[in-house]
Amino acid sequence: MTDADSTDGGIVATVRNHVREHRGGMVVDLVFALTWVTVVTVLFQVVQGPNWAYQLCLASGVVAYYGFFTSLSLAKDRQSTR
Template identity: 60%
Template structure:
């Protein structure tokens, strides 16, 4: 049961970050899926666009962190 307590502690500590991560992922997948449903693009481009979300995620949050550090 220690494992369960550890997971719950982690979720309590990082709740807002986990919500932001989930929101970014859901929005990215929804936008890319809607765009490719509309344009009927090739499957490889769809998968590449989904993967670009990983790079976009890190770039966005790193720039956000940098901007917040610059204000301090």
């Protein structure tokens, strides 16, 4: 076995472990992204808005993601302290 083979095996094992540890969070992230893109795409097909606004709405999904999950985390923390 060469050094490249052992390095590739190490990378694959590292990725596999990361996915195994974070599977639930990765699924939630994927569902959020797919939902956001679907809603924005359908909305812009209905209203036929300009392309720059469509791209801006897609990019604002990053802000929406962090805003949603930050507020969810704060709400859970607040509820657990009651």
